[in-house]
Amino acid sequence: MQGIQHIIFDLGGVLLNIDYQLTHKAFTDLGIADFNTHFSQLHADSLFEDLETGKVSEEEFLEKIKEHLPEKTTNEAIITAWNAMLLDYPVARLQLLQQLRQHYNLFLLSNTNAIHLAAFNTILEKSRGISSLASFFDKTYYSHLVGLRKPGKEIYQLILDENDLRPEHTLFIDDTLPNVEAAKELGIQAIHLQAPKTILDIFRK
Template identity: 75%
Template sequence: MQGIKHIIFDLGGVILNIDYRLTSQAFKDLGAQNFDELYNQFHANSLFEDLETGRVTNGDFLASIKEHLPEGTTDEQIVHAWNAMLLDFPVARLQLLQQLRNHYDLFLLSNTNAIHLEALNKQLERERGIPSLASFFDRSYYSNLIGYRKPEKESYQVILDENGLKPEHTLFIDDTLPNIDGAKALGIQTIHLQAPKTILDIFRKG
């Protein structure tokens, strides 16, 4: 951590526990028996990328998914299945963020979408009485709002530029290797967080 003044955190798998398999199973329970193939297909035709960069609306996304589900499936059922992967915010990680803010500038950089973002903030308020993730960071950057996804260089560059950060004084923590490589390409210091390690292990003294 020598020389580090600013830390950029990923969200899912770093601060928030997630399990993609739960969303896969939830869609299969709705009748999409080929959801894993469908998910890959939608990645190939950019539906999910467009959702995560704000290029398609929630309504268009839900309509596209609905075409592959039994007639009568509601938007609410789809949203519930889509959010199934979102688990919990371990309180120790949130406490760590609060402590780190006394020593570093903290930023959040997440590939996410409007549906998940709304659910996450509602969950945080319901479980912890905290209105939004913004409470833990100097600034938060979400792909659906900035129009870029990791590992696109622009997603990191916007944080550096808007906040006057020098890459060599900036640490980026993510659990996905391509995202780590994207940050490294700009000279940002990185830590590839791999389970079972958590951010608590990174900052544990001694």
Template identity: 65%
Template sequence: MKGIKHIIFDLGGVIINLDYQLTYKAFEALGVKEFTSLYNQFSLNALFDDLETGKIAPDVFLDEMQKHTAPGTTHQQIIDAWNAMLLDFPLRRLQILQQLRQHYGLYLLSNTNEIHMQAFNKILEESRGIPSLAAFFDKAYYSHQIGLRKPFKESFQFVLDENGLDPAETLFIDDTLPNIEGAKVVGLQTIHLLPPKTMADIFK
């Protein structure tokens, strides 16, 4: 951490626990055959990519997903299946963010979408009494709002430029290797957070 003044965090798998299998199973239960061929963590087809970069509204995504589900499947059932991957915010991780913010500039850079953002903020409010994840950061950047997503260098550069950050003094933490490699392109310092390690292991 020597020389580090700012930290950019990934969200899924770093701050909030995820289980992609729960979403795969939920969609298969709705009649979606081979959901993993439509979506997985590392390769998104155009529908998911467009949702994550704000090119389409949630309703367009839900209408398109209905075509792959059993007749009679509702938008709400699709939303619930899509959100099934979102688990919990471990208290220790939130405490670490609060402690770090006293010493570093903190930022969030997440590949996400409007449906998930509403869901994880609701999880945070119901479990911890905090209405928005933004409370822990100087600024939170979500791909569907800025129209840019990791691992593309433009997403990292956007955060650096908007806040006047020096990449040599800025640490980026993510659990996905392509995102780490994308961050290195713009000169960011990086930590690839591989399970079973967590934030608590980095900031002992």
């Protein structure tokens, strides 16, 4: 951590526990017979990327998903299935953020969408009594709100420029390798967090 003054955290798989298989199961239970085939096609159609960059609204996303589900499937059922992957915030990770903020500028950078943003803040409020992740950071960057997503270099550069950060004094932590590699190409110090390691292992000393 020598020379590091600023830390940028990914969210899912770093601070928030997630399990994509739970969303897989939830949509299968709703009636999608071949989840992987349908969702691979929707990825190819850029639906998810467009959702994460704000090009597709929540309503448009729900209507597109309904095309692959039984006719009477409700929006609420789809949202519940979509959010099934979002689990919990281990309290030790939140405590670590509070400790780190006394010594570093902290930022959050997440590829996410409006449906998940509402859900993971609700999880935080119900479990910890804290209304928003924003309380742990100097600033939060959500892909659907800024119109950019990882691993595009533009979103990293936006954080550097808006906050006057020097990349060599900045650490980025993410559980997805292409995101880490993109940050490194801009001169940012970066760590690829791989399970079973957690951020507690990085800062244990």
